[in-house]
Amino acid sequence: MITEEVVDLSRLQFALTAMYHFLFVPLTIGLAFMLAIMESVYVMTGKQIYKDMTKFWGKLFGINFALGVTTGLTMEFQFGTNWSYYSHYVGDVFGAALAIEGLMAFFLESTFVGLFFFGWDRLSKVKHLMVTWLVALGSNFSALWILVANGWMQHPVGAEFNYETMRMEMTSFMDLVMNPVAQVKFVHTVSAGYVTAAIFVLSISAYFMLRGRDLAFARRSFAIASAFGLAASLSVILLGDESGYELGDVQKTKLAAIEAEWETHPAPASFTLFGIPNSETMTTDYAIKIPYALGLIATRSTTEEVKGIKDLIDEHEIRIRNGMKAYELLQTLRSGQTDAFTRAEFDRYKQDLGYGLLLKRYTEKVIDATDVQIQQAARDTIPPVGPLFWAFRIMVAAGFWMLLLFAVCFYYTAKRTAWQKPWLLKAALFTLPVPWIASEAGWFVAEFGRQPWAVGEILPTFTAVSVLTANQILSSLILFLVFYTVLAIIEIYLMQRFIRIGPSSLHTGRYHFEQAGATSSSTRVRA
Amino acid sequence: MIFDYETLKLAWWILIGVLLIGFAITDGFDMGACALLPLVAKTDDERRVVINTMAPHWDGNQVWFITAGGALFAAWPLVYAAAFSGLYWAMMLVLFALFMRPVGFDYRSKMDDPRWRNAWDWALVVGGAVPALVFGIAFGNLLQGVPFQYDELLRPSYHGSFFSLLNPFALLCGIISLTMLALHGATWIQMRTQDKVEERARSLAKRLAVLLMATFAIAGIWLAWSIEGYMIISLPEKGGAANPLLKEAIKASGAWLHNYAVQPATLIAPILAFVGAIAAGIFSHVRYTGLSFISSATAVTGVILTAGFSMFPFVMPSSLIPSHSLTLWDAASSAGTLMVMTWAAIIFVPIILGYTFWCYRAMWQKIGVRFIKENPHSLY
Numbered sequence: 001m002i003t004e005e006v007v008d009l010s011r012l013q014f015a016l017t018a019m020y021h022f023l024f025v026p027l028t029i030g031l032a033f034m035l036a037i038m039e040s041v042y043v044m045t046g047k048q049i050y051k052d053m054t055k056f057w058g059k060l061f062g063i064n065f066a067l068g069v070t071t072g073l074t075m076e077f078q079f080g081t082n083w084s085y086y087s088h089y090v091g092d093v094f095g096a097a098l099a100i101e102g103l104m105a106f107f108l109e110s111t112f113v114g115l116f117f118f119g120w121d122r123l124s125k126v127k128h129l130m131v132t133w134l135v136a137l138g139s140n141f142s143a144l145w146i147l148v149a150n151g152w153m154q155h156p157v158g159a160e161f162n163y164e165t166m167r168m169e170m171t172s173f174m175d176l177v178m179n180p181v182a183q184v185k186f187v188h189t190v191s192a193g194y195v196t197a198a199i200f201v202l203s204i205s206a207y208f209m210l211r212g213r214d215l216a217f218a219r220r221s222f223a224i225a226s227a228f229g230l231a232a233s234l235s236v237i238l239l240g241d242e243s244g245y246e247l248g249d250v251q252k253t254k255l256a257a258i259e260a261e262w263e264t265h266p267a268p269a270s271f272t273l274f275g276i277p278n279s280e281t282m283t284t285d286y287a288i289k290i291p292y293a294l295g296l297i298a299t300r301s302t303t304e305e306v307k308g309i310k311d312l313i314d315e316h317e318i319r320i321r322n323g324m325k326a327y328e329l330l331q332t333l334r335s336g337q338t339d340a341f342t343r344a345e346f347d348r349y350k351q352d353l354g355y356g357l358l359l360k361r362y363t364e365k366v367i368d369a370t371d372v373q374i375q376q377a378a379r380d381t382i383p384p385v386g387p388l389f390w391a392f393r394i395m396v397a398a399g400f401w402m403l404l405l406f407a408v409c410f411y412y413t414a415k416r417t418a419w420q421k422p423w424l425l426k427a428a429l430f431t432l433p434v435p436w437i438a439s440e441a442g443w444f445v446a447e448f449g450r451q452p453w454a455v456g457e458i459l460p461t462f463t464a465v466s467v468l469t470a471n472q473i474l475s476s477l478i479l480f481l482v483f484y485t486v487l488a489i490i491e492i493y494l495m496q497r498f499i500r501i502g503p504s505s506l507h508t509g510r511y512h513f514e515q516a517g518a519t520s521s522s523t524r525v526r527a
Numbered sequence: 528m529i530f531d532y533e534t535l536k537l538a539w540w541i542l543i544g545v546l547l548i549g550f551a552i553t554d555g556f557d558m559g560a561c562a563l564l565p566l567v568a569k570t571d572d573e574r575r576v577v578i579n580t581m582a583p584h585w586d587g588n589q590v591w592f593i594t595a596g597g598a599l600f601a602a603w604p605l606v607y608a609a610a611f612s613g614l615y616w617a618m619m620l621v622l623f624a625l626f627m628r629p630v631g632f633d634y635r636s637k638m639d640d641p642r643w644r645n646a647w648d649w650a651l652v653v654g655g656a657v658p659a660l661v662f663g664i665a666f667g668n669l670l671q672g673v674p675f676q677y678d679e680l681l682r683p684s685y686h687g688s689f690f691s692l693l694n695p696f697a698l699l700c701g702i703i704s705l706t707m708l709a710l711h712g713a714t715w716i717q718m719r720t721q722d723k724v725e726e727r728a729r730s731l732a733k734r735l736a737v738l739l740m741a742t743f744a745i746a747g748i749w750l751a752w753s754i755e756g757y758m759i760i761s762l763p764e765k766g767g768a769a770n771p772l773l774k775e776a777i778k779a780s781g782a783w784l785h786n787y788a789v790q791p792a793t794l795i796a797p798i799l800a801f802v803g804a805i806a807a808g809i810f811s812h813v814r815y816t817g818l819s820f821i822s823s824a825t826a827v828t829g830v831i832l833t834a835g836f837s838m839f840p841f842v843m844p845s846s847l848i849p850s851h852s853l854t855l856w857d858a859a860s861s862a863g864t865l866m867v868m869t870w871a872a873i874i875f876v877p878i879i880l881g882y883t884f885w886c887y888r889a890m891w892q893k894i895g896v897r898f899i900k901e902n903p904h905s906l907y
Binding site: 066077080098112479 | 579583584586587590594597598600602605608609615616618619623628629630632633634637638679682683684685769770861867871875886889890903905906
């Protein structure tokens with residue numbers, strides 16, 4: 001029996017495991033690329049220090065990568081274990097994207113990553129460089145396919161419902177891949193990965209410089225990170241996935257919620273920089289607004305209007321009523337009465353079938369829903385405004401802060417004075433957690449903002465879960481918490497340990513702790 | 528190249544089989560080798576010898592498993608949904624055990640402390656042995672049918688407990704699966720290591736080959752004598768829409784042997800299993816280590832094919848309502864998706880096989896304790 005409790009626990013478990021997974025993914029995507037750049041410089045210039053850089057940052061990459069792989073397994077299992085109706089209902093489309101991700105991306109990334117670590121002495125310089133680039137390519141491909149899958153959940157294109165099989169079926173693979181929401185998400189997400197890696201390298205290099213050791217190593221890393229990070233953060237912001245918000249009803253609703261846009265205002269809409277959204281009164285208190293900005297950002301025009309929440313609710317109520325008709329017709333079809341008229345009627349209403357399924361939360365039969373239940377379901381189509389409003393602003397503020405930091409670091413690096421500015425190095429060091437805050441806030445906006453849908457306008461989250469008991473999910477959730485906490489402690493311990501030792505962990509004899517006079521127990525560490 | 532829907536459905540039964548066998552041959556040897564770790568390697572250096580034969584490859588191997596899962600999701604969404612949610616705790620057990628592998632491989636050598644390394648050794652043993660055992664148990668349950676059913680909107684629900692999965696026949700299948708992957712791991716270690724480790728792996732390989740033959744034979748007799756199979760009574764068009772509620776199926780004793788009677792050529796599967804196991808033992812004895820590894824891979828292939836051929840066209844029979852069983856004809860995704868997936872497989876599988884061979888060749892060498900001592904910092 002599906003209860004609210006089962007749904008909430010399933011969501012909590014998915015959110016926890018997905019967001020935990022995404023602590024490791026952006027760094028993998030970005031750092032793989034930076035390793036490939038560093039190694040390219042090594043191969044072109046022949047300077048040993050760039051090889052050492054590739055190896056040291058590669059060591060940290062490895063510690064991070066192991067947990068990315070570990071927690072990625074959960075994602076593969078979880079659609080089936082906890083979202084079995086989702087898996088049935090959209091596997092025809094969503095599963096295909098995941099399977100191609102495996103064939104095209106995971107194999108590439110994972111087969112060559114072993115050679116990246118262990119192939120230094122067994123491959124020629126150029127072959128090893130090729131291996132590193134293939135790892136970077138593989139991790140970026142995997143982002144492409146998972147975002148094709150996710151983009152489809154936000155804006156399902158290229159698929160149609162089939163009443164005989166009770167599921168969505170792919171009608172156009174090209175539409176699925178070329179989904180504009182997926183494309184903007186891909187660019188935005190991989191750029192965010194590059195920013196994450198750039199901050200990681202920048203901030204740890206700043207730490208070495210503040211400690212006054214391994215300066216040649218740290219300066220070169222810092223320089224690469226500030227240049228790469230500047231380009232990447234510009235790309236994240238300019239190609240932010242706002243451009244995807246005009247597409248599809250769910251994206252429009254999400255935009256209205258992010259902006260706490262209660263009413264539809266005449267175009268071009270203003271952007272609420274700050275305010276306190278109030279869901280009860282459907283107003284935003286203490287709002288500070290920038291005229292025209294939202295209309296420009298969201299619609300890229302001054303004439304198109306951005307639809308407000310109240311109007312969206314009214315539209316959705318109509319679609320829910322149509323959805324009830326669709327559901328009734330579906331039952332007729334499934335009972336075997338499949339004459340041309342019934343099929344034509346069903347085709348007329350089936351784009352609203354998902355809205356009808358929203359009523360499953362209140363009445364199993366759907367078609368007997370009362371007006372109150374319908375209105376309640378219509379209000380459910382708006383995700384909670386406050387958390388989205390704030391998460392979005394946290395993400396954007398973090399993004400601009402990092403852009404500023406990269407710009408300043410790049411400027412002083414170009415002037416060759418960055419390493420004489422302790423305030424800048426400290427700012428870089430303390431920015432270390434910021435890209436993770438931005439990424440997690442971004443995912444929260446994307447996925448929490450998709451609610452109440454698992455797949456926009458198609459399948460409500462409530463309907464998508466597996467038939468399990470609350471206790472089963474609670475137990476597995478607790479086990480995930482225990483395992484993930486232990487893994488996090490081990491990972492952070494190893495990370496900080498190797499960061500403290502720095503490039504001396506490569507045992508080349510060229511770095512700080514291995515130089516004469518350096519006394520540290522750290523040199524005993526084997527790597 | 529356009530295939531009709533019926534052909535595509537059959538093709539994906541074969542392709543899922545190929546991916547499962549690919550998984551068992553590649554990831555299978557490293558799971559088996561990890562399960563044998565404390566038996567073949569006594570000192571830290573010896574354990575590093577074993578681990579470093581797999582170090583460059585375990586992650587690529589694991590993708591066979593991940594891709595088999597993804598392909599199941601894409602090609603047989605009904606099976607993916609019903610099996611993963613129905614066998615919830617079995618899946619969680621596999622998942623938590625698999626967690627041990629990436630961190631076990633990668634973190635073990637990061638510190639010298641013997642307690643740290645010992646702990647990760649055991650993590651690797653669990654990460655190798657538990658999934659091998661549970662996969663077998665899962666197949667044992669598939670052969671007996673799983674208590675699940677559908678409602679009118681095709682939502683699957685499971686009506687058994689985790690402990691009912693641990694019945695004697697399923698446990699025997701678990702032991703077969705563990706033995707077969709351990710044998711495969713032993714022939715791998717024997718092929719890629721030297722000295723004491725190689726000798727221990729050799730003696731284990733010989734014993735495991737005998738154990739595999741014995742358990743496989745017992746399971747065969749058991750299956751023939753007292754496990755009820757399933758049989759389709761009436762089936763709508765094979766090339767029709769995938770809806771598992773339209774056919775009629777029943778339980779029938781001896782039904783799992785039916786295919787072998789109709790198509791005697793399928794007997795090649797159990798024959799391969801026996802011949803592979805015998806050959807793995809003999810080649811180990813005469814120290815033809817490469818042939819011994821190929822033989823254990825053959826045995827693995829034979830065992831998996833035997834399960835597939837016995838159940839054909841069933842994939843996941845329902846013991847609760849046999850007519851709700853999932854078969855390759857009614858659990859598949861749409862013709863369009865199968866077509867896309869077929870193209871993806873045609874394009875990518877040869878490329879994957881190509882670069883996988885290249886990687887193995889690049890890293891190929893026999894590893895001994897001396898190699899570990901000469902490279903203290905660049906290995907696992």
